[in-house]
Amino acid sequence: MPIITESKSAAVVIDDAKCIAEKGCTVCVEVCPLDILAIDEGRKKAYMKYDECWYCMPCEADCPTGAVKVNIPYLLR
Amino acid sequence: MSASEPTTEIIEADILVIGGGTGGPMAAIKAKEANPALRVVLMEKANVKRSGAISMGMDGLNNAVVPGYATPEQYVKEITIANDGVVHQKAVMAYATGSFPMIQYLDKLGVKFEKDGAGEYNMRKVHHLGTYVLPMPEGHNVKKVLYRQLRRLQVAVTNRYMATRLLKSRDGAISGAIGVNTRTSEFLVVRAKSVILACGAAGRLGLPASGYMFGTYENAANCGDGYAMAYHAGAELANLECYQINPLIKDYNGPSCAYVTGPFGGYTANNKGERFIECDYWSGQMMLEFWRELQSGAGPVFLKLDHLAEETISEIETILHTNERPSRGRFHEKRGNDYRRRPVEMHISEIGFCSGHSASGVWVDENARTTIPGLYAVGDMASVPHNYMLGAFVNGGIAGADAASYCEGVDLPDFDAGFLKAERERVLAPTRRDDGLTPHEMEFKTRRMVNDYLEPPKVTAKMEIGQRRFAEIREDLNQLCARDPHELHRALELQSILDCADMAAAASLYRTESRWGFYHLRVDHPETNDDEWFCHTMLFKDEAGRMAHRKREIAPYVVDVAADEMAAYHQLRVKTAQAAE
The missing domain is CATH 3.90.700.10 (Succinate dehydrogenase/fumarate reductase flavoprotein, catalytic domain)
Incomplete structure (x- = not known):
């Protein structure tokens, strides 16, 4: 039985213009309790990789440039 | 997954603390304060800076025993009554007497509690009988304060390692744990004289009504790993049928x-x-x-x-x-x-296990000791009822200090290399398949079945069907497939969740009475039966590897509760003229 991938809207949104991942910053990735964020190796920007957000907000609170916004996942909104 | 096999590193410590949320850091801190020469390792599945139930801080203490407002005796009495008498009072008393010193300690470290103009703690009444709530309007920095102290005392922190099984020596004492990195799937074995479990609640057990798997009350990382590890190591778990429902x-x-x-x-x-x-x-x-x-x-x-x-x-x-x-x-x-x-x-809410709010946890005594020599449990996963954040700190501190003295009397125990090899194979099995079932779909199904069959009001026939469904899902584990280390971490969590689902069903079926209000409302046994069931129920893995039960007598109370006082929590409904008719 094949595995499919399903696309969903991301709860955690990164403002690429503010994100400084290309300078080596990984703060949001490091603090996430569910480990759902990652750095896109091509664009050198943080993004939400897994649809497993607990909307707890350390990523937003600890981002040094205010690039991260946590939205309530659509199913709960 | 990658063609190369994940490595296994083996390190040695005196004390291994598993879980870096609330109780875990305090256990590590108090062990180091007791003996700075001890090698203390803190293993955390996420990052200690922001992990656990209080990742964004806490808005208040729910169970502060502050002189002038309440005595430890009054608190023990309130918690005894709120739990229909089924409590190990000595453990509650150990918490209650440690409560105020811990508040002062946290205050000294920089945690902010609400004070009045005179600098006194601004206590509020929420409980039925006494006054135990202390607001923390500026309580967002708790994790930072803990992290600073861990650094100061040189506790060794390993982030992003998920513990999967505990190690035991030939003579049955604890001897460490096996961890797997959630980003690389590399193994870290920590051999230790003592292990303190601080893995939080089993908060990803029932499925939220929204259907969103990570929309849980508890930090969704707290999925019952500690309960599962304690069970597989042979520790006894207490009163699991006293669910957390909020x-x-x-x-x-x-x-x-x-x-x-x-x-x-x-x-x-x-x-x-x-x-x-x-x-x-x-x-x-x-x-x-x-x-x-x-x-x-x-x-x-x-x-x-x-x-x-x-x-x-x-x-x-x-x-x-x-x-x-x-x-x-x-x-x-x-x-x-x-x-x-x-x-x-x-x-x-959906159901879970959590002693922080109810009473379902790994059995511990007043020293936070489990039934396995050298193994401790603290916080939401330990059996001290209604313990909340402050209880996790106090009992974490008790465990850390007790483990420090335990270490003085023992050498580093051996461990079973064959067990380690078998555990590596169990952990990696989902990575050996290219095709199969995803961790998400297996978790969703397990948790939906938990809702369908285990939620109160608990019906015997439904819970028995639930057990059959869980057994079928367990058979499907040989199709579980993980494509990367992150999925493997979810695949391992699913197995903890399935273990907890089985424990919830078995524990609920064992206690053939109703107790603790909605938490254990059994339709087929609607009355409370003190003659048979005024006891703790213990769940454990027997010699043959089966789930077994026994009753544990309630130790003599250290604070007497009169029979008429015991019913106080049974009269919570507001009395109206209509209701009185």
Whole structure:
């Protein structure tokens, strides 16, 4: 039985213009309790990789440039 | 997955603490304070800076025993009554006497508690009988304070390692744990003289009504790993049928938070805006009245604040929207909820295990010792009831100090290399398949079945069907497939969740009576039966590897409770003229 991938809207949104991942910053990735964020190796920007957000907000609170916004996942909104 | 096999590194320590949330860091801190020469390793599945139930801080202490407001004896009595008498009072007393010194210790480290103009703690009454709530309007820095102290005392931290199984020596003592990195799948074996489990609640057991798997009350990383590891190591688990079920903001599924709003005049109301319970403190009896209100057609149930003055509401908003679960404000905004205009709709949460709020945990005595020599448990996963954040700190501290002295008397125990090899194979099995079932779909199905068959009111025939479904899912584990280390981490968590589902069913079937209000309401055994069941129920893995049970006698009380006092929590419903007829 094949595995499919399903696309969903991301709860955690990164403002690429503010994100400084290309300078080596990984703060949001490091603090996430569910480990759902990652750095896109091509664009050198943080993004939400897994649809497993607990909307707890350390990523937003600890981002040094205010690039991260946590939205309530659509199913709960 | 990658063609190369993940490596296994083996390190040695005196004390291994598993879980870097609340109780775990305090256990490590107090072990180091007791003996700075000890090698203390703190293993954390996420990152200690922001892990666990208090990743964004805490908005108040729910169980502070502060001189002038309450005595340890009064607190022990209240918790005994709230738990229908089934408590190990010595452990509750150990917490109660450690409560105020811990508040002073945290205060000294820089945690902020609300004080009045004279610098005294600003205590509030929420419980049915006594005064135990201390607000923390600036409680968002708790994790930072803990982290600083861990650094100062040179506790070795290993982030992003998920412990999978405990190690034991030939003579049955604890001898360490096996961990796997959630980003690389590399193994880290920590050999230790003593292990302290601090893995939090089993908060990803039932499925939230929204269907969103990570929309849990507990930090969704707290999925019952500690319960599963303790069980597989042969430790006894206590009163698991006393589920955690909470009254929460509907859909958001987080605290609403009556403990914060209660002292300001907020309360739980029915659809007529009327109060129906005398006390908003979470207990099985309170949840039973909540459920009855919904059944009666008087629901939904709301948190009512719209009668309060503007400055009061602003203060409540500041506390609730900056601490613990700050995204509450964002949720309300999208829904058009405004505390000033409309009460907030609440509902009954899915089930979980958590001694922090109820009484379902790994059995521990007053020294935080489990039934395995050298193994401790603290916080939400240890059996001290209604322990909340402060209890995790106090019992963590007790475990750390006790483990430090235990280490003095033992050499580093051996461990079974064959067991390690077999565990590596169990962990990596989902990576050996290219095709099969995803961790997500297996978890979703398990948790949906938990809702369908294990939620109270508990029906024997339903729980037995649930057990059959869980057994079928267990057979499907040989199709479980993980494509990367992150999925493998979820695949391992699923197995903890399935273990907890089996434990919840077995424990609920074993106790053939009703107790703790809604938490263990058994339709086929509706009465409380003190003759048979005034005892702890212990669940454990027997010699043959089967799930087994036994009764544990309740140790003599250290604080007497009169028979008429014992019923106080059974009279929570507001008395109306109509009800009196």
